[in-house]
Amino acid sequence: MKHCLLWCVLLFSCFRMDAQILSVYPADSGRTITQIRIIRSDGSMVNSGPDSWIDLSSIQENDTIRVSAPGFSEIITTKSELKTQNFKLFLNSLEVSLPEVLVSSYRNLPENNSALSITHLNSEEINRSGAYSLSNALCHLPGVSELSTGSGISKPSIRGLYGNRVLTLFSGLRFDNQQWQDEHGLGLPVSGIDRVEVIKGPLSVLYGTEAMGGVINIIQNSPFKTASGSQINTGFFSNTLGSLISAQVNNSGKNKANSLILSAESQTDYFDGNNKRVLNSRFGGYNLQSAWAFRNSRFRSINRYYFSYYRFGFIFNDILHFMEVDARRSRNFSGPHHNVMLNLLSSENEWKLKNSTLELNAGFQSNLRSEDEGGSEISLNMHLMTLQYLLRWNIELADNLSLVIANSSQLQSNDNYGKRKLIPDARMAETNASVYINYRPGKWSLELSSGAGYKWIHALLTPGVNSEEKEISPFSTARSFINAMAGISRQFGAHLIFKGNMASGVRVPNLAELSSNGLHEGFYTYELGNPNLKNERNINTAIEMIWQSKYFGFAGSAYSNRFGNFVFLEPGYGEWFGFPVYKYVQRNALIYGTEMKLSIYPLGKKSFSLGCTVSGLEAKLDSGEFLPWMPARKLKTEIKISPEKGKLKQSFFYVNSNYVFAQNLVYSGETSSPAYALLNAGCGKDLQAGKLQISLSLVATNLLNRAYADHLSRIRNFGQLNMGRNILFQIKINHNSKNKPNEK
Amino acid sequence: MKNKFLFLFSLTLFATSFSSCKKEDDENELKINFKTSGGYTFSDATIATGESFKIGVDCSTEKAKDPIIKFNISESVNNGTATTVYSEDLESQNYSRDYEAVMQDSVSGNTHKFTFTITNRDGINKQKNITLTVE
Numbered sequence: 001m002k003h004c005l006l007w008c009v010l011l012f013s014c015f016r017m018d019a020q021i022l023s024v025y026p027a028d029s030g031r032t033i034t035q036i037r038i039i040r041s042d043g044s045m046v047n048s049g050p051d052s053w054i055d056l057s058s059i060q061e062n063d064t065i066r067v068s069a070p071g072f073s074e075i076i077t078t079k080s081e082l083k084t085q086n087f088k089l090f091l092n093s094l095e096v097s098l099p100e101v102l103v104s105s106y107r108n109l110p111e112n113n114s115a116l117s118i119t120h121l122n123s124e125e126i127n128r129s130g131a132y133s134l135s136n137a138l139c140h141l142p143g144v145s146e147l148s149t150g151s152g153i154s155k156p157s158i159r160g161l162y163g164n165r166v167l168t169l170f171s172g173l174r175f176d177n178q179q180w181q182d183e184h185g186l187g188l189p190v191s192g193i194d195r196v197e198v199i200k201g202p203l204s205v206l207y208g209t210e211a212m213g214g215v216i217n218i219i220q221n222s223p224f225k226t227a228s229g230s231q232i233n234t235g236f237f238s239n240t241l242g243s244l245i246s247a248q249v250n251n252s253g254k255n256k257a258n259s260l261i262l263s264a265e266s267q268t269d270y271f272d273g274n275n276k277r278v279l280n281s282r283f284g285g286y287n288l289q290s291a292w293a294f295r296n297s298r299f300r301s302i303n304r305y306y307f308s309y310y311r312f313g314f315i316f317n318d319i320l321h322f323m324e325v326d327a328r329r330s331r332n333f334s335g336p337h338h339n340v341m342l343n344l345l346s347s348e349n350e351w352k353l354k355n356s357t358l359e360l361n362a363g364f365q366s367n368l369r370s371e372d373e374g375g376s377e378i379s380l381n382m383h384l385m386t387l388q389y390l391l392r393w394n395i396e397l398a399d400n401l402s403l404v405i406a407n408s409s410q411l412q413s414n415d416n417y418g419k420r421k422l423i424p425d426a427r428m429a430e431t432n433a434s435v436y437i438n439y440r441p442g443k444w445s446l447e448l449s450s451g452a453g454y455k456w457i458h459a460l461l462t463p464g465v466n467s468e469e470k471e472i473s474p475f476s477t478a479r480s481f482i483n484a485m486a487g488i489s490r491q492f493g494a495h496l497i498f499k500g501n502m503a504s505g506v507r508v509p510n511l512a513e514l515s516s517n518g519l520h521e522g523f524y525t526y527e528l529g530n531p532n533l534k535n536e537r538n539i540n541t542a543i544e545m546i547w548q549s550k551y552f553g554f555a556g557s558a559y560s561n562r563f564g565n566f567v568f569l570e571p572g573y574g575e576w577f578g579f580p581v582y583k584y585v586q587r588n589a590l591i592y593g594t595e596m597k598l599s600i601y602p603l604g605k606k607s608f609s610l611g612c613t614v615s616g617l618e619a620k621l622d623s624g625e626f627l628p629w630m631p632a633r634k635l636k637t638e639i640k641i642s643p644e645k646g647k648l649k650q651s652f653f654y655v656n657s658n659y660v661f662a663q664n665l666v667y668s669g670e671t672s673s674p675a676y677a678l679l680n681a682g683c684g685k686d687l688q689a690g691k692l693q694i695s696l697s698l699v700a701t702n703l704l705n706r707a708y709a710d711h712l713s714r715i716r717n718f719g720q721l722n723m724g725r726n727i728l729f730q731i732k733i734n735h736n737s738k739n740k741p742n743e744k
Numbered sequence: 745m746k747n748k749f750l751f752l753f754s755l756t757l758f759a760t761s762f763s764s765c766k767k768e769d770d771e772n773e774l775k776i777n778f779k780t781s782g783g784y785t786f787s788d789a790t791i792a793t794g795e796s797f798k799i800g801v802d803c804s805t806e807k808a809k810d811p812i813i814k815f816n817i818s819e820s821v822n823n824g825t826a827t828t829v830y831s832e833d834l835e836s837q838n839y840s841r842d843y844e845a846v847m848q849d850s851v852s853g854n855t856h857k858f859t860f861t862i863t864n865r866d867g868i869n870k871q872k873n874i875t876l877t878v879e
Contacts, residue, residue, distance in 0.1 A: 322809060373866075375809070419868075420868070519863065524867075574825075577816040577818060577831075578815075579863070
């Protein structure tokens with residue numbers, strides 16, 4: 001009997017040795033840790049099995065690997081080192097979020113492994129921010145601000161760049177919501193969003209034109225990652241007496257999954273900090289999102305349809321001439337407003353080939369935007385249609401060498417159907433191809449990429465834009481461009497990461513800049529475009545340092561963004577029958593700045609943290625003039641508590657203050673903005689009631705009801721202020737069936 | 745079956761997005777006309793140096809929501825750059841103005857083109873012009 005047992009033990013040991021099983025334990029206890037993840041030097045991952053161990057057989061002896069688990073510090077080691085420890089590893093507790101794998105660049109890499117300055121915001125953080133729009137949520141990230149025309153119309157500004165200088169991705173494809181006009185907001189609600197990744201800096205080498213200031217990648221919930229069941233989410237806003245409701249149904253199986261989301265939103269006019277109503281700041285709408293996905297061992301496909309219809313009240317100087325002051329909480333749109341209808345069809349596909357993967361994202365977008373002057377009188381009515389694809393082939397040439405070849409192309413058409421036309425009817429096409437190499441010797445990661453592209457614009461004869469007395473004629477233009485990116489990152493020890501990168505960006509001037517020839521409504525400046533404007537170019541150089549330890553975290557970055565042929569509107573070109581003439585011109589410019597984030601964990605745990613974030617930039621033309629619409633410096637301090645034990649387990653509390661400095665670095669004719677400070681707070685708790693998971697949260701923004709006007713608020717020129725105190729109460733109810741979500 | 749139904753339903757909604765794509769015709773909502781009663785010059789003419797002239801215009805717009813916001817008179821000599829000789833900010837559906845001046849130019853054959861422009865809040869404008877030639 002004893003011999004049998006001995007043989008069994010020996011055999012078992014041999015099995016375990018051959019299988020090279022790693023067991024991971026907390027440093028202060030003997031029980032094994034679950035949810036172990038190993039990230040190899042090529043970015044691929046191995047996850048622990050059901051018994052909390054990981055088989056290291058597929059890992060090379062000297063391959064540098066990162067071993068991590070939720071709530072524990074990450075360790076960088078090699079298999080040969082682990083062998084000397086009998087494949088036992090002890091991790092120290094560390095309540096710091098693990099870096100998620102991000103998907104916006106060439107390869108899916110953890111945030112700290114990419115040389116790009118890339119950050120993200122997940123749905124939970126969006127909901128807890130108390131934001132009333134996606135743009136409003138994003139401005140909680142360092143270096144990101146919000147250019148707004150009231151609460152409903154806003155777009156993100158990344159390091160001072162917005163509109164056509166920031167590329168937005170949605171369902172893996174370029175999202176074009178006619179961003180050539182400052183009054184056209186991003187127009188996407190927060191429902192159905194899993195997370196948003198933000199790349200600060202150009203990535204035109206991959207995505208082509210417009211990705212020169214940054215990329216905002218809006219990632220929807222994956223049907224495979226969402227558990228089967230249903231969810232209802234409601235929110236109530238005190239300032240606007242607004243409401244947001246969404247209902248979601250998911251059906252997730254092993255190889256098939258589908259989901260359906262319906263949501264609706266309604267916001268009345270908001271009150272500023274002086275309790276004065278900002279007339280016609282109301283907005284609302286509804287949307288539908290459906291997804292149908294299937295997969296096998298070699299292929300995965302996620303197909304989506306997105307529909308939304310939103311109306312946004314439009315605020316301008318003499319709004320009272322267009323509408324009468326209606327009931328305080330009116331929700332009708334009898335005054336001037338924008339109607340935006342979006343239809344998006346997309347398909348994200350991935351094939352696992354023998355030694356590589358092939359991704360193809362393809363889609364069609366229809367963007368119908370009309371401007372109603374009030375009383376259902378449509379003035380501007382434009383339809384933009386986009387057909388596009390993104391193809392990526394990713395091959396591992398060696399354990400530490402990856403190659404990606406990518407191609408993206410799109411066809412667009414813009415048609416006017418209203419009596420007022422700002423830009424001509426046009427047909428456009430663009431294609432971009434690039435090659436990317438990632439070499440990872442040891443703890444280094446080197447990234448190199450280069451690409452070339454071509455854009456063609458054909459403006460058609462458009463009555464109202466091209467007429468006898470106008471100077472601009474229909475035109476065609478074809479532009480080619482090349483781009484490149486080089487990046488380096490390295491981890492020093494267990495705590496320090498250093499990154500540096502240099503990347504170029506390009507933007508072909510938009511239709512408004514090429515062909516404007518008329519009065520800008522509301523501002524009454526006569527704007528002249530120029531079809532001969534050159535491509536706008538930039539080279540961005542950035543360095544970043546990240547330190548993360550049990551009690552302390554620091555992230556600091558500095559960047560310099562040099563522009564050639566920066567396009568902007570310049571005054572001083574005489575008069576057009578009594579109106580001052582502005583022309584779109586090009587000058588060289590420089591934007592440079594810094595962002596820093598400091599986090600302190602006094603107890604060495606995520607459950608209690610103190611944070612401080614600082615950001616600031618300066619933007620100048622070579623002539624010495626400051627660029628317009630640049631965000632002011634900001635200082636944010638925060639205390640966050642999320643107890644892990646006791647009655648307050650699964651709850652959160654936070655208080656933060658946002659101090660925005662005065663902005664006096666302004667363009668001629670632009671007014672300065674005074675400093676202001678806002679206090680925000682939030683709390684919430686997750687509850688379990690049988691099969692129901694209930695999340696409650698209460699978030700207050702501008703708790704002290706300060707009266708202020710942010711520098712990037714376009715309505716401050718009309719004497720209007722930003723929103724006063726707002727309290728958002730949210731309830732989310734999840735009902736999950738027995739099926740657990742499958743990993744993507 | 746259910747999945748296909750949902751997808752077809754979604755596609756149907758997608759198709760409705762094209763239902764409102766009918767082009768609208770431009771409306772001729774602004775009107776500007778020269779006064780033609782006695783004493784007014786209302787068509788191209790030849791004027792002697794030192795002679796006075798009077799040009800009058802009646803302007804109107806159909807839409808109260810898009811009133812005339814600016815009236816402008818500019819003068820261009822021998823088809824050169826136009827310069828404003830009179831400008832007024834308005835907010836009116838109807839407007840009338842007389843412009844009186846004396847021909848100061850002594851060079852025979854020089855042309856003086858007077859352009860009268862009204863602009864509404866939508867940025868739509870309408871113009872009328874008269875060319876006076878020095879005798």
